[in-house]
Amino acid sequence: MKNVIFTGYYGMKNYGDDLFGVVSAYGARTWWPQFSPTILGPRIAGQTERFSVPTFISADRYASDGKAGKLIRTLFSTKELLAGGKFIFSGGSLFSSNRSRIMDMAERISRFNGKKFSAIGVSIGPFDSRESEAAVVSFLRRFEYVSVRDQASYELLQSYQLDAHIAVGRDLAGLAPALAGPVEKTASETKVIGYAPCNIGGKPETTRRIDDLFIATVSRQQRVRVRIFSLNSHPIHGDNQRSEYVSERLKAAGIAVELIDYAERGVIGTWRDIAACDAVVSVRLHGAITAYLCGVPFILFEYHKKCSDFLDDIGQPDAIRVRTDDAALASELAGDFEQKLLQLFTDQAAPRLPPGRYAAESTSHFTGAPWASHQQNVVA
Numbered sequence: 151m152k153n154v155i156f157t158g159y160y161g162m163k164n165y166g167d168d169l170f171g172v173v174s175a176y177g178a179r180t181w182w183p184q185f186s187p188t189i190l191g192p193r194i195a196g197q198t199e200r201f202s203v204p205t206f207i208s209a210d211r212y213a214s215d216g217k218a219g220k221l222i223r224t225l226f227s228t229k230e231l232l233a234g235g236k237f238i239f240s241g242g243s244l245f246s247s248n249r250s251r252i253m254d255m256a257e258r259i260s261r262f263n264g265k266k267f268s269a270i271g272v273s274i275g276p277f278d279s280r281e282s283e284a285a286v287v288s289f290l291r292r293f294e295y296v297s298v299r300d301q302a303s304y305e306l307l308q309s310y311q312l313d314a315h316i317a318v319g320r321d322l323a324g325l326a327p328a329l330a331g332p333v334e335k336t337a338s339e340t341k342v343i344g345y346a347p348c349n350i351g352g353k354p355e356t357t358r359r360i361d362d363l364f365i366a367t368v369s370r371q372q373r374v375r376v377r378i379f380s381l382n383s384h385p386i387h388g389d390n391q392r393s394e395y396v397s398e399r400l401k402a403a404g405i406a407v408e409l410i411d412y413a414e415r416g417v418i419g420t421w422r423d424i425a426a427c428d429a430v431v432s433v434r435l436h437g438a439i440t441a442y443l444c445g446v447p448f449i450l451f452e453y454h455k456k457c458s459d460f461l462d463d464i465g466q467p468d469a470i471r472v473r474t475d476d477a478a479l480a481s482e483l484a485g486d487f488e489q490k491l492l493q494l495f496t497d498q499a500a501p502r503l504p505p506g507r508y509a510a511e512s513t514s515h516f517t518g519a520p521w522a523s524h525q526q527n528v529v530a
Contacts, residue, residue: 153235154178154185157227157252158242161191161203162213163388165381165412165420166323166436168194170241170271172417173325175199177270181516190230196416202226209413215386220251227252231259236521239269241299241322243456245290246275247282253289260292268295268314270515271322274303276455290314297515300459317518321460323439324512330418333425333444339373341495344427344446346379346437347392350453359479360433360451361392365399367488375406377427379420381434383413389434429494435460443509447499449490465502469493 156174159167171189178187192203192212203212203226212222231237237256244250259265269290277283287310290296297317298304304318345364350357368376378397382388390411397407412420424430424437425444432438435457438450442464450466452458453474461471470490472482482490493499516522 151186152184153188153233154182155188155190155202155230155233155235155237156240157190157230157237158240158244159250160189161194161209161223163209163383163413165379165417166434166439167242169326169417169421169436170322172197172199173322173329174238174240174270176329177322177325177513177516181513181522182519184521185236188230190227194417195414196418202230210385213384224251224255228255231256231265237265237267239267239272241271243273243454244269245272245286247278249282249285257289257292266292266294268293268519270295270297270519271299271319271512272296272303273299273456273459274306287312295519297518300456300463302455302459302462315520317514319514319518320463320508320512321439322512322515323436324443324509326417326421326440327443327509330421330425333422335426335428341374341428342377342426343368343374343491344377344379344424344430344432344437344441345396346381346424346430346432346434347389347396348433348451348453349382349387349389349392350433351387353453356453356474356479357392357433360453360474361396363479363483363487364431365396365403366483367491368400368405369403370488371405371491375408376400377408377410377423379424379432379434379437380409380411381420381437383411429491431491442501443505445505447494449494461501463503464508467498467501470499 156171158170160171175187175189178185188200188202190202192209193201193205290312293314295315296307297319299321307316347361378393380389380393383390393409397409400407410423421440424440427446430441430446430448433451438448441448449470449472450457451472451474470493
């Protein structure tokens with residue numbers, strides 16, 4: 151049996167990225183039976199898939215920003231790049247100006263031995279310069295198959311005129327309901343509001359203002375309790391500090407709070423905890439995508455293009471969309487956000503695209519691959 155390696159920003163203690171690895175392995179087992187899947191990264195709590203990093207290397211060491219962590223990631227990436235089988239970049243905003251070391255190595259190896267790559271469930275862009283976009287396009291010319299997760303990325307791909315087979319589907323998280331199973335909610339007059347903060351890189355003031363807006367708004371509500379999700383547990387780039395900040399201030403305002411750390415709960419445990427909420431407010435994209443797929447009404451702060459692209463694709467009602475520029479946040483603080491939060495508990499919060507259809511269209515990354523056992527048309 152041939153091997154297929156899935157890579158992304160896995161093993162960095164980020165819920166969304168680790169979710170990609172888990173569902174990619176599931177997709178390969180389901181639609182590519184001729185391949186045996188491996189996830190390039192350390193083992194994720196509660197998962198039984200095959201991981202390339204042995205258990206004696208801890209997740210903390212693998213994810214560290216120091217020389218040891220960078221060396222470990224480089225060594226295992228190089229090992230898998232040089233091995234046989236398919237090498238697939240899977241899930242997330244991988245092809246942007248923030249180019250990873252793995253991509254640099256992959257391109258060098260491809261120039262040496264002609265190895266071809268693939269990508270599924272990814273976004274293209276944003277780019278901070280024409281040079282960075284040109285570098286990504288040059289790399290993509292070494293791909294045999296590229297399947298993106300949003301229409302904006304697909305239009306960019308078309309403009310590049312690649313030799314690769316290109317397609318569009320949905321976010322790979324759409325495969326997760328089949329893994330996590332249904333979640334039963336307990337009826338109660340006290341509503342559970344989930345909140346997933348995000349330590350927005352390079353924007354500490356915006357990060358704090360979003361958190362303060364949520365705190366101020368929820369503190370005025372009655373019969374609510376809050377479940378705070380730290381969806382990125384990385385010690386430097388993660389959300390633990392923001393989660394504790396929000397938790398302390400809500401408790402001081404008399405709000406009951408439950409703090410959930412993704413690194414402890416794992417992918418499926420975190421998914422089910424989000425699904426059990428009555429409403430979700432998220433700054434992290436995959437906090438919102440999880441809520442959407444589980445039929446939980448949600449608000450997503452649009453701090454990044456990928457957030458706006460997702461909301462555009464599913465037809466999120468304009469009345470509950472929240473931008474994050476200074477003027478927009480000032481307006482939200484003046485009362486707009488409270489109205490949007492209350493609207494989540496009405497019938498006016500449903501996106502135009504049903505979650506079930508989104509989930510079905512997420513499978514197209516696998517069924518539309520040139521080597522899939524049973525190919526079918528990819529839904530654009």
